[in-house]
Ligand SMILES: Nc1ncnc2c1ncn2[C@@H]1O[C@H](COP(=O)(O)OP(=O)(O)O)[C@@H](O)[C@H]1O
């Protein structure tokens with residue numbers, strides 16, 4: 001699905017934030033991406049999302065070298081990758097419902113076809129009664145759940161989540177983790193960046209550990 | 220990629236459901252993905268309205284100057300007179316006939332009318348009193364020449380021939396006056412046109428920069444739309460629709476204000492036309508009537524401004540989206 005070969009990244013003229021990364025995200029796999037704050041988890045997710053270009057090495061997604069993807073093909077690649085940003089990136093002028101439905105709207109789906117899916121998912125993440133509320137009114141945890149729901153709604157092939165349980169209490173974190181596991185069981189590859197050891201202890205999965213720019217993999 | 224019906228939310232697999240709540244509010248379909256009310260949007264409408272107003276004013280002013288100037292020229296240059304001063308040994312009636320013949324022999328002269336004795340006497344009545352016999356007085360006689368619409372007879376050679384062949388005759392074609400007026404009118408038209416061009420340039424640039432400014436506030440939205448899978452066409456369509464509306468709103472208000480102003484001035488000037496000031500104003504500026512040309516010009520300015528807003532928005536969005544889509548451009 002996603003394959004890195006000797007990938008290195010530096011910002012500007014600084015030292016390499018990430019060095020010699022060689023790994024792959026297999027289809028229908030589940031992994032935690034972990035490491036101390038500032039280790040480069042967000043940067044690595046952005047490299048996988050193709051919103052950042054490595055300074056060296058090769059990134060492949062869906063068996064294609066990233067640099068060979070034409071601009072007009074990029075939206076189709078994006079549609080196969082669900083992403084939960086650390087800062088949520090909800091659109092403040094749209095309701096929670098509309099934010100979650102956004103991936104389907106931009107794909108040109110008719111609302112009558114997706115309404116039930118969206119409301120079901122919102123109910124499941126516990127936002128059933130916050131559907132018509134604008135994001136600025138939501139709490140941090142609610143925004144997080146809305147952002148997760150938006151990433152899941154079109155059942156992506158790969159889900160990249162950046163600290164998706166950073167703003168919620170442990171019971172809800174467990175619930176969200178179950179959601180990701182469920183998604184993984186239904187065929188999606190899941191990458192969860194987190195520094196929450198408690199969360200990782202709840203599910204035995206592959207761990208990608210970043211430390212000082214290097215990656216160690218514990219299968 | 221093709222996906223089967225996305226009826227596979229994890230909800231189906233686990234977790235307790237909340238009881239279905241009654242949902243009185245209709246769920247919006249997300250038609251307005253671009254925020255409709257924003258400070259940047261209102262500011263853009265205002266800027267567009269003001270610039271459209273100024274451009275329309277400049278256009279209207281140029282149109283009026285143009286009309287007035289060409290009216291001056293045609294009015295005055297169509298008023299040509301021959302004056303024949305009496306000489307002792309010249310038979311006046313014959314001199315008049317000869318002058319008429321000479322004048323009529325030129326292309327573009329459609330009619331020559333001699334003021335007959337009675338008309339001349341009427342003309343002189345305020346000075347010489349009524350009941351005088353014009354034949355006994357050495358009064359110069361006037362011939363008015365009518366010139367066909369748009370024609371410019373060769374007044375210079377008419378002048379020479381009259382002076383050579385008819386003693387005491389002189390041609391007054393107001394040439395110096397017309398020349399001066401023409402120069403002045405042309406200068407005014409040139410100045411007006413330059414001002415219009417400058418205002419239009421400023422309008423175009425202001426609209427472009429203001430639209431780009433308003434768009435930069437929407438960058439975050441463009442990015443989110445891109446990351447949830449929207450393609451370039453979808454994103455630019457959404458923004459373009461919104462910005463075309465803003466452009467039309469601003470353009471319409473500006474053009475409307477300008478038209479109200481011109482119509483108001485027109486009514487005012489025709490009401491005060493009877494007064495001496497009104498006459499002066501009318502003589503100098505024409506009658507504040509925009510005419511067909513002025514109104515269609517204002518319409519064009521408005522359409523141009525709205526189109527420009529939408530086009531700038533489209534280009535800006537394309538540029539932003541391309542920065543996200545094109546892996547080579549990604550940092
Ligand atoms: N846009 C950027 N420009 C410059 N440096 C950055 C940028 N983003 C992240 N960094 C640096 O890269 C390193 C890794 O950051 P990040 O990927 O956010 O780590 P994490 O998500 O693990 O906390 C940090 O030292 C951070 O300062």
Ligand SMILES: [Mg+2]
Pocket residue numbers: 041042043086162
């Ligand atoms: Mg981070």
